Structure formats: C-alpha cells, structure tokens
Amino acid sequence: MYYELISAEGGEPVVVDEYVRGRPSQALRPYVVSYSGYRQRGVPPMRHLGLPSPSLTMILTLDDPLVVESHPDPRQGAGRYDALIGGLHLTPAVITHDGRQAGLQVALSPSGCRALLGLPAGELGGLDVDAAALLGDRAVAEIRERLAHAADWPSRLAQLDTWLNKRINPDKARPEITHAWERIVRNVPVGRVAEEVGWSNRHLTTRFRAETGLNPKEAARVARFDRARRSLSPHRRIAEVAAAHGYADQSHLVREFRALAGCTPSEWLADEFAFVQALQLQPAHDDSHD
Template sequence: MESVSWRPAPPLRAMVAYYHGYRQAGYPPAQHRGLPSPYLTLIITFDDPLLVTAHPDPRQHGGHYRTLIGGLHTRPALITRTEREAGIQLALNPLGVPALLGLPASELAGIDLDAAEVFGPTAEEIRERVGAATTWPQRFAVLDEVLLRLTDQDGCPDPVPEVYQAWRRLISTAGTARVGRIAQEVGWSDRHLANRFRSAVGLSPKETARVMRFDRARRRLQRQAVAGHVAPLAELAAATGYYDQAHLAREFRELAGCSPSRWLAEEFGKVQAGAPAEPEPWPA
C-alpha cells in the first residue's frame, strides 16, 4: 500500500485543501464507506475504476467511475474496494469551487457525478497524464498545472463576506461554534444566514457544523486505531463537541450508517496496512 498526502500549489490552496494519493494491490475485495466531509471530493483513478454500489442520494444508481466528483452530503456512499486501486483524491473547498469549476458547490450537493460532466474532456486528460507519471510528485504537479489553467479567479465573484466569515468560524472551531452566535457576528438573522449559506455551500450552517464535528471525530478515531489504542468513546465525544457518548454514537449511525465499532471493524484492516486515508485538516 502507498499513501501520500500533498499540498497543492499556493494559488490553489483557497480552492483545494489537499491532494491524497493512494495505491494498493493484493487485498481482498471489501466495502468502504465514503463518509460525509466538509469538503467536496474529486477522485481521479489510474488503475481499476471506482465501483460505487450506493450513492448518498439513494435515487442514484451505482456504477463504475474512472473520475468522480461528489458534493457535500449527510449520508455515506458505499464503495467496493477492488484488488487493485490507485488514484488521487482531492478535497475541494466549497467556497473555492466557483473559481475552479465555474458553478456553486450547492449545485453538486448530495450527488456524485462523472467528473467529465463538470470538467468536460479535461477530466480524461488529467486521468491519462496522472496515470502516465511515474512518481507522486510528478502526478501532483500535473494536477497543479491543469487546475491552475482551469482557475478563473478574475471571472468569478468572491464569496459573500458574511458567508465566508461564517464558514471560517465553523471550520476554525471544527463545527463547535454556535450557529446563532455566528449569525449575530455577521449581522444577519439565523434564517437569512441559513439561506445564503446553503445557496453557496449546499448545506445549511447547522448541517455543515454537524458534518464537521463528525469528520473530526472519525479522523481522531482512525488515528487512534493506527496507533493501536482506541480511547473510550466518552472521551472522544467530549473532545470533539458532543454532549456525551450516546450523542456521538447516534450521529455515527446517522452519518456513517453504522456504529463506531462496526466502522472500525470494516476499516481497520486497511488502516493497519498503511497511513490514515486522509490528512488531518483540523486545528489541534
């Protein structure tokens, strides 16, 4: 197994939080859960296609994807891991999506698409060039080059300042800041903030905060599994903004579709074999 995380070129960092390259072979097929995250997901494969058996939107049928882009969501995707997997996953900042893709993140909320539906032929260009590269730095350099070419910073308006301020407040606190207080800070009513935020991001501030808290908790749980010591759930709940262990367990069942213990059982074999699946984006 190979697992490599990389920061994009500086001009892209307001739009792309990180790149994560992965390659594995020889593992038996298994189910992987694509969990809710505060970032949109772009996956470029250069080995077997991605097999999605269930999307966050149950109305979407499963299928094979050589490239995939998914918006923010509050339900897991179910992915069948094949014996050979290689690709790069990109975490896209919702408020940077208009400059990168030419559309608001809200248009992709809750759905997965073949990336060609958004990028056109550039999606296949990226896949072919990344697949032809022989090292991870070369592959990441291809992404930098193509994404910088696509970026239209002058032609897209900056995020609404109040929405940007609300997003920064939420992400800097990993979703623990009170949304009512944030509305007061930006000078809007709760309802107006919810409407403007959802139209830009795709989720309301409260939904986004919920996803951020969950994302931080599951990453910590995964790091503990890698280290060989999983702390009691009550400790994890207290450290990540939940009322108690029952609250954390309930959120896991709703957002991951399973209990924390089942998620660890499904994922731990992969985690044990290599580094955590994604870098840690949260403040300490």
C-alpha cells in the same frame, strides 16, 4: 506543495499497497484542502465508506473505474466512474473494489467548487456526478493521461496541482459565504456569523444552504463529526474522543455515527483499519454505548 508517504508495503512483487497525501500550493489553499493518492493491487477485495465531511470530493482514477455501490442520495443507482465529483452530504457512499484500485483524490472547500468548477457547491449537494459532465471529456481525459504516465507520486501530485492552478477563477467565489463557512465549521453561533457578514439569520441560512448544500447547523454537525472520526484509532477509547470533541457522552457520539455513517465507531474502525481488535476497545461491548 509537499507530499507524505503514509504507508507502502508489499512482500511479493504482485502486491502493492500505497497511500500518499499532500497539500496544494499557496494559490490553491483557499480552495483545496488536501490531496491524497492511493494504489492497491493484489489486496483482498474491500468495501469503503465515503463518510460525510466538510469537503467536496474529486476523484481521478489512474486505471480501473471507481465503483460506487451506493450513493448518499438513494435515488442514484450504482455506477462506475473514471472521474467523480461528490458534493457535501449527510449519509455515506459505499465504494468497492476487487483488490485493485488507483487514483488521486482532491478535497475541495465549498468556495473551491465555485473557483475551480464554476458552480455553487449547493448544486452538487448530496450528489455524485461524473466529472466529465462538469469539466468536459477532453479536460478529464488529458489530466488522467498525464497522471497515469507520471513517474511517481511527487510527479502526480505536482501535475494535479499545476492543472488545478490553471483552473482558478477567484472572481467566482462568494466572500461572505467563504467567511460564513469558515466560522460555522468552527462552531461559531449563527447569530454572530450573521452579524459579521451583515445579514439576518434567515438570509444567512438561506444563502448558506443554496451555496453549500447544507444549512449552518448541518455544516457544523458534519465538521465536528469529521474531526471526531479522524481522531479515532484502535488505541484510543471512544469515550475519550467523544469528550474531546464536545459530545455529551460516548452514546451521543455513537448516535451521530449511526446517523451519519450508518454504523458504530467500533464497526467503522474494524472496516477502515481492517483491525478486529478495534471491536475490543471497551471492556464490555454494547453498541448502545459503544
């Protein structure tokens, strides 16, 4: 396992703004995509979008609860969570904080949901649930306590990795779905994937949705969107990102952003990076072509 400190700054002692990321140990890599840790204190209150991605999300807070203003499923009311697990989804969650937050986030593959949590990712499709309801109050309380008392970020990530390693049950995973998922998110046609696993197209689609919470077309769509939005930056033209990730044109990418994120790429950049110049990437601002 390794970790990388992305940013850490603070002029006054009361201001803390840290973000780290890491990879799991070898045994966990079929099930865990990545780790990230964050700690902020004394920063301005913020609103963050939890966007659709090809990973389920587990968040373990270190102090204050996670405040979810709205969930991907509008039938879920706003909530506060010491620990949360979110399934795959097609609309954003809205998370807020008042200038203070700290926690660790685990990005899980769909096969990791079975191997580590003991249930198919399809049962969590579009939902955010209290982690204690799935893992038990005691297990969640114990890992949060160990994380909170760890001396530094490398220690926290190591504690998290050890805890997850103890939970692995590879027999719970479904090899055909794991293979299909890995191929679908790389935009391999459904017909070819069905042949590879020995199923009909219809059977693959039915099983795939039940196991992951998305159908193959939705999974490929979310994976492409995730790759595109991760390559966005205030210093890269949106049209260039659209072309690099197979969108017909800039307008196509903007439509996908509106559908999956509820905003345009420029609006997302401005919020995510708190960088107003992101709105000035284009010579003439027009949200229909932004």
